[in-house]
Amino acid sequence: MRRPIRLGLLALVLGAAGQAGDVTAGARIVAHGTSSGALPCMACHGVGLRGNAAIGAPALAGLPVAATLAALDAIAAGRIGHNYVMKNNAAALTPAERRAVADYLATRRPDN
Template sequence: MRRWLLAALLLPGVAGAAAPDGRQIVLHGNGSGALPCAACHGVDGGGKAAMGAPALAGLPALQIENDLAAFAKGKGGNAIMQSIAKSLTPAQAQAVAAYFSSLKPT
């Protein structure tokens, strides 16, 4: 009986866990090694050409997710992006991609 009660108390917290907030990660990082994306790609996702940081606003989310997955495996990008991508969970990468995709290109 105690096990069922414990499970009933713990499961709602697991099921109700909040999804990562892409905007917060873009603005503030993920607290686990990913720097704020906005530092290089801009708050509006317009990129910073002088830094070599491309515009991400309006790109398909799947393209951004695939790029992040490749960077995490050491393929493409640069050492900074590879490190950042490695520190994102798949859910965080998806949230960041969805956020940038939702922005209008500048």
């Protein structure tokens, strides 16, 4: 009887841990993009992710995870934004990749 309980608890722990993104994968996507067509975030938002006013790319460093996820979801769905490059980038990211990017951006300091 104890084994099913342990397995159930393990599943709960692993499931909760799975909610967070892979920060290392997020850093890789931000710097290099993905094989599915997403360009590197740094290409427009800058190496320090402080944004690029000349092209309308906002600062990303230090954004809360929920804000980044909501923005990526809305951009991919076409609910916000008018930049087709950003729409294609957001749409090219899987939910797990979006979470990884969001988690990574939240670790960055805006003044780095």
